[in-house]
Amino acid sequence: MSKAVGIDLGTTFSLIAWMNPASGKPECIPGPYGTTLCPSVVSLDVDGRVVAGEAARRRLLTQPARTIYSAKRLMGRGVEDVEDELKIFPFRIDPESRNVIRVRLGDRAFTPPEVSGYILREVKGWAEEYFHEPVTRAVITVPAYFNDAQRQATKDAGRLAGLEVLRLVNEPTAAALAYGLDRAQRGRVAVYDFGGGTFDISILKLIAAGEGDIYQVLSTCGDTHLGGDDIDNRLLDLAREEILRDWGLDLAPHSQVLQELRKAMIAAKHELSDAEETTVRFLLPEGMAYVRRLTREEFEALIGPIVERTLAPARQALRDAKLKPEEIDEVVMVGGSTRIPLVRRRVEELFRRPPHVELDPDEVVALGAAVQAHILTTGVENALLLDVTPLSLGIETMGGVVAKLIPCNSTIPASAEELFTTGVDNQTGIDLHVLQGERELARDCRSLARFRLPVEPGLAGLARIEVRFTIDANGILQVRAKDLRTGEERSIDVQPSYGLAEPEIERMLIESIDFAEQDFAVRQLIEARNESESILRAAEKSLADPQSAELDSGERARIDAAIAALRLASEGEDYRQVRARIEDLNRETMHLAELLMNRAIASALEGKRVADI
Amino acid sequence: MTSGLRFPTPGIDERTDMHASPSPSTACWNCGGAPGPGHFCAACGKIQPPGDGGYFAFFALPEKLGVDREDLERRYLALSWKLHPDNFVRAGEYERNCSLELSSALNDAYRALCDPVSRAEYLLERHGVRKEGQTKQQAPPELLEEVFELNEWLDELRSAREAGSRGAETSELRERLEGARQAFEEKLAAVDAELGAGFAEWDAATDGGAGDAARGRAMARLNEVLNRRSYIRNLVASVTRELENDA
Known part of the structure; x- marks a missing residue:
């Protein structure tokens, strides 16, 4: 059986995790850029190829009309639902969209499940790269407030990425699962999830039953337009106002500069999580420099109202769960914005206890999804999730x-x-x-x-x-x-x-599954060919060494045959063949490698006394 | 627009309440053996489709209204462990369906039995004494006078508010209403005590193996108390709402 993974399909970032049997703990899998965060961005190449993740994010500025981000906001929604979103997000909705939105990227139109499918396929690729085997089964997380259509769309996205969706799990439940499997006593847990674009609060009950731990969701509440982006916007507005005031320079027409300025302000935000003050240095067009010292105190005064807005839904969730703040035993923090000290302080004041911040708040949901995937596929029954339906x-x-x-x-x-x-x-x-x-x-x-x-x-x-x-x-x-x-x-x-009707999904599936298998095979082939090239180079170099004369003629002939076989396989399309011939050549050159190694050691030892060794 | 009518829920005699209990009367779908207790076949251990024994039987509880909440929760959690679809991810489609139906029935049953009032309402509905979601919204005769007075005060408060007067002008009225609310809340407590006595009467009749007549009397009494309780509770809620609106 292939490994089952957990995926956090996020509004701004997505992550993939698995349960590492060696450590017995869930771990996030890094992508080619070294980070575990995959930007939830998809872009259509001029040659018609779809790219997702970091490569797509880099095209946001250069190819905005062919690139989409925050597509999660469109999942399972109709055109009239997203009018508010359109004021904030530059989605280009296909005019022919009816009950399923279609977004234009260049000359093609995509449904939100297709866009999300590409993101899922990207992180699935990370895991396949990591395991060196195909990944076909996953638990995917969704916001607790997602309605039926949004959940169905997420499931469709999974299928389009060639994944069997074992279960959709609510994000807060996953976060709780990632924390405290063993410290689970009878307790009530608040999960405070302040992400890039959305805010969510859920109250869970943790019950240590004879068979294991039960996670029961009692209530959930949130704001779908409240997140770290609002904080970034507030900082960006401050800088823009000051630049306009000091130099009369309006940055509105300079989208590239604005984007760079936003990055600088975000960097300042990150620094203020640890430092008491920071200085923004930003080069403006025409050689002017915006230099701004920002203290944490000023930063907190700026973003205070935004953080305050999370507290009303938090109180509502408590009321729905019929609990007082002091009856909460644990508070779990999720989402990058919970790194901000002010957020932690406000949460601590509300619940009258310090929140848990031991796990990386960006990774915690994916980690929990991996735990649930492990439970579902191995039958190791040490935890049971009892989720609730968010809407009547x-x-x-x-x-x-x-x-x-x-x-x-x-x-x-x-x-x-x-x-x-x-x-x-x-x-x-x-x-x-x-x-x-x-x-x-x-x-x-x-x-x-x-x-x-x-x-x-x-x-x-x-x-x-x-x-x-x-x-x-x-x-x-x-x-x-x-x-x-x-x-x-x-x-x-x-x-x-x-949502998509079954025949539409079938059609997309046929296309995407073909692609998914091809994707995997193509990637494997490229890797195998690269490996083949380097091993062939090494073998030839070794054969050119005088030491190779010590091989007997039979050995030499077998090596030559293995080299020829690998060359032939590398020209073919089957990565398994290439891998098998690489193994053969490795085996046949074992003696040659030993000879070379002995010579190397002997020469290294020359002129040295035994006592020096 | 729906062109179909919602049909008023009929009494239990017409209702096929097939989603609510263990021990189906038919043989095990897998091995043909006798079905065991607790939703699984005694012989082969396979999950069984839901039977028709009702919510109490689902938890292997007698049909009694006095329920120990902690015991009920323990039973609920133990059954959740066994029946939840998570346990059947790798099972065949039939078993997955059984699990889905049983665990949804489990959650429904737990929700109904947890709260004493909904528990009693469920019992009466199952025995056809009461119709789902229907309560007689008539003032109990002994309360007629007080209710009449209360409604007058509420009207006064509303028209005072519409006329834009607040503060001192309505404070005396608000005090009267506050007093009335307290009086009705006390009545509610008294009705709850009566309900408790009704529970005990039903449970004694069930324990003693009483005949249909005694059981019928107990249920009729419960129904009457429940109607009265619902009426008073609505009254308290509407006074509270008006007072909050005015604040």
Whole structure:
């Protein structure tokens, strides 16, 4: 069985982790740039190739029309949902988008699950590189507040990346899982997740049961437009205002300079996490220099209001969990913004205890996902996650009113049954509209799906159709119907209101899985060829050495044959062949290597007395 | 727009409550053996589809209203461990479906039985005494006078607010309402005590193997207390809301 990984598919960064059996601990896997953070950015090359991660991030400035970031904000959403996002994010929505948004990159249009699929495939590639074997199974994390459509879109993205999605896990639950598996006593944990673009707070209950630890989510709350980006913007605004004031220079038209200035301000923000003060030095066009000393005190006064905005959702989550702040036993910090001392102080004041900061706040969610992947694939049952559904599930009834079937914060899986009948004679079907949300009227809730229950024509009120709505352990809706008069069970073809229909996914899948396998094979082939080249060079160099004369003729012939075989294999397309011939050549040259080694040692020892050795 | 009507939930006789218990009456789907207790086959150990024994039987509890919360939680967690879909990721589709249905039924059952009021409502619904989500919203006769007075005060407060008067003008009215709220909260406590007595009556009837008549009487009493309780609770909530609006 291939290794199962955990992936944190983030708004700004994504990470991949696995459970290292050697250490018994989850570890994040670094990519080619040495960091474990993969920018959640995708870009379309001029030659039609899609690149993701750091390579795509570098194109944000040079190829903005072909590059997309923060695509997570579009997952599972319709065009009318994202009007607010469009004011903040430069998404180029394809005018032909209907219930699924399509984003234009150059001359092509992509759905958000496809974009996320490319990011997933990028980090999957990191893991394959690391393990030297294909990766096919993953646990992917989602924000706790994600609705059905957003979860479904995430699952689709996983499938498009050639991954079997073992489970979608809520990010805060994953964070709690990454922490404290063994210190788990009965306790209540607050997970405070202040990331790049979003803020989330969840209250969990940790129960040490006989069989292991149970993580039960009690409540969750948040703000989808509150994050480190707001802090960066505040700092950038400060610099822009001062530059305008001092030199009358408006940076608005200089997007490249603004981007560089933002970087400088972010660097200052990072420094102020440790230092009491820092100085920004930034070269402006026309040779002017913006030099600004910034103390932590001033920084905190600037960002204070932003940090304050996290406290209201935190209090709401406590209320929903029916807990007082002092009843929280542990606080876990997630997200890069929790490195800011002011954030830590405010959280400590609210919960009256210092938060946990032992694990890297950027990595903690991916680490937890890796733990869950390990649990699911090995059957090592030492922890169980009981997540909740963040939104109430209901159906539209007469007058556009929503009848709630499953209340929010219910532990999942959860289900509800409703009986339906016909309202007029000879009605042939009953139309159902499933919604998610807390509001009274259907138009204020989130449409999940519409479908039609077929009915045998007859007198009004005679039909008895029992419909069972189930929210599975991923938080995704399943619907089944049963005709109580005939006992016949029907599966229902639920057409998601926002999301890809099955045939579309199938088509994308066929394309992407082909690609995924090719991707892996191509990468392996390139690597094997590189390795082959260097070993061939080494072999030839060794054969040119006078020492090689000591080989007997049979040995020499076998080495020559192995070299020829490797050359031939390297011209082919099968990386396995190349690897096998590399092994052969290694084996055949073992004696030659020894001869050379002995000579090297002998010459190194020449002229030295035994006592010097 | 939905063209179908939501059909009022019928009594238990019409309802196939198939998603709520262990011990299905049929043989094990895997080995054909006799189904064991606790949702798994006694012979081959395979997970079984949900039976129809109801929420109490799901936890292997007698159908009694006095429930030890900690004991219920222990049973819930133990069953969660066994039934959760995480345990069946590598199992066949049939077993995965059984796990999904059983664990959702488990969560539903736990939610219903945890809270004493919803527990009693569930019991009455299962026995067809009460219809889901339906309560009689009539004032109990002995409260008619007080309710009438309270509603008048609430109207006064609303019209005073609409007329823009606050502070001193409404403070006397607010005090009266506050007093009434306290009086009704005391009544609520009294009703809760009555509910407790109703629980004990039902449990005694169940323990003593009482006949249908005695059980029916106990359920009718519970139903009446629950209706009264719901009425008073709504009253307290609406007074609280009005007072908060005015603040």
